[in-house]
Amino acid sequence: MIYFDNAATTPxxxxxxxxxxxxxxxxxxxxxxxYSLGREAKKAVETAxxxxxxxxxxxxxxxxxxxxxxxxxxxxxxxxxxxxxxxxRHLITTAIEHHAVLHTFEYLxxxxxxxxxxxxxxxxxxxxxxxxxxxxxxTILISVMFANNEIGVLQPIAEIGEISRRRGVLFHTDAVQAxxxxxxxxxxxxxxMLSLSGHKLYAPKGAGALYVRRGVKIAQFMHGGAQERKxxxxxxxxxxxxxxxxxxxxxxxxxxxxxxxxxxLRDRITDGILNNIPHTFLNGHREKRLxxxxxxxxEYIEGESLLLLLDGKGIAASxxxxxxxxxxxxxxxxxxxxxxxxxxHGSLRISIGRFNTEEDADALLRELPPIVARLxxxxxxxxxx
Ligand SMILES: *Cc1c(COP(=O)(O)O)cnc(C)c1O
Numbered sequence: 210m211i212y213f214d215n216a217a218t219t220p221x222x223x224x225x226x227x228x229x230x231x232x233x234x235x236x237x238x239x240x241x242x243x244y245s246l247g248r249e250a251k252k253a254v255e256t257a258x259x260x261x262x263x264x265x266x267x268x269x270x271x272x273x274x275x276x277x278x279x280x281x282x283x284x285x286x287x288x289x290x291x292x293x294x295x296x297x298r299h300l301i302t303t304a305i306e307h308h309a310v311l312h313t314f315e316y317l318x319x320x321x322x323x324x325x326x327x328x329x330x331x332x333x334x335x336x337x338x339x340x341x342x343x344x345x346x347x348t349i350l351i352s353v354m355f356a357n358n359e360i361g362v363l364q365p366i367a368e369i370g371e372i373s374r375r376r377g378v379l380f381h382t383d384a385v386q387a388x389x390x391x392x393x394x395x396x397x398x399x400x401x402m403l404s405l406s407g408h409k410l411y412a413p414k415g416a417g418a419l420y421v422r423r424g425v426k427i428a429q430f431m432h433g434g435a436q437e438r439k440x441x442x443x444x445x446x447x448x449x450x451x452x453x454x455x456x457x458x459x460x461x462x463x464x465x466x467x468x469x470x471x472x473x474l475r476d477r478i479t480d481g482i483l484n485n486i487p488h489t490f491l492n493g494h495r496e497k498r499l500x501x502x503x504x505x506x507x508e509y510i511e512g513e514s515l516l517l518l519l520d521g522k523g524i525a526a527s528x529x530x531x532x533x534x535x536x537x538x539x540x541x542x543x544x545x546x547x548x549x550x551x552x553x554h555g556s557l558r559i560s561i562g563r564f565n566t567e568e569d570a571d572a573l574l575r576e577l578p579p580i581v582a583r584l585x586x587x588x589x590x591x592x593x594x
Pocket of ligand 1: 216217276277278279280282307309354356357358383384385386406407408409415417
């Protein structure tokens with residue numbers, strides 16, 4: 210199996226698994242217990258917190274562990290909305306966010322808040338000037354993702370942070386696809402809240418974190434015990450958190466080399482497809498994108514059939530569209546780039562990870578052209594073109 214869907218999830222690294230196992234087997238204490246088994250668990254959680262803080266330039270007191278990226282996004286957005294409701298009820302985000310952000314905004318819109326969804330240009334970039342123009346006296350939150358999960362585009366986060374801070378509006382960023390893959394320094398970028406998730410960087414699913422800058426007050430999301438300094442209740446996922454800390458530490462130490470390696474594979478595959486298969490084009494800015502992201506539209510065919518035939522050859526990738534999640538709607542991200550429905554349907558996302566090799570790229574570049582040719586032969590759109 211050749212796995213090219215690392216933006217969906219990643220395998221757990223051996224070193225990371227080994228860090229987590231003791232907390233499932235022998236050191237299984239509750240991190241809130243006073244005896245040594247509990248203290249050992251507590252120590253693992255605090256070590257992980259220090260690793261997470263170090264990776265994004267934060268203080269340990271600014272890191273709160275969550276069940277993942279979705280919870281971090283929900284908490285940041287609903288927590289800010291609730292805490293600031295007397296100040297205003299207007300929120301700003303973009304049209305290309307992950308559903309963890311978009312659906313949270315839609316929920317708030319049904320509950321007395323107003324939202325502005327910023328458009329993006331044909332390359333997938335938000336215009337900071339447009340963002341600034343959308344700020345109103347009652348704007349309480351700006352949420353713009355660091356890197357897009359479908360097209361990998363990196364937003365001008367420093368500029369957005371600068372504007373948000375100057376205008377006195379909280380700035381949250383969903384950095385789930387970015388942390389561990391590209392440098393992210395929350396204080397330098399003037400980020401107030403940041404979401405990250407373990408399973409996109411070789412830690413297990415179900416562990417993530419929200420960075421909340423010191424002094425930023427958001428409402429509590431999970432009510433219960435006094436864990437996470439009384440701000441996020443629930444018995445700590447010690448094994449998951451220990452794994453997350455180790456995965457972050459390793460990702461940070463290896464980032465430069467790994468990004469360089471991914472970028473080379475990315476560019477080789479991208480050029481290999483664009484130069485050898487006609488009627489294809491890259492979605493998202495060519496350079497301002499994640500080192501491991503490729504998103505290509507194949508005109509006259511369906512992304513879904515492409516995925517099935519690739520799977521038949523032992524290659525796992527993803528369509529840029531949401532079809533895989535049971536809906537036949539084309540991807541909201543590709544539509545936001547201005548692609549017509551039929552072109553948005555014919556896209557393929559290839560997301561490269563640390564275990565992908567040159568041989569994987571060779572196999573993909575070998576298998577893809579005949580599959581595309583075959584699908585086009587069967588397509589009435591192709592014969593009518
Ligand atoms: C995967 C992902 C999420 C959701 O994170 P989970 O840990 O799976 O809940 C949120 N935002 C982005 C950009 C993602 O890629």
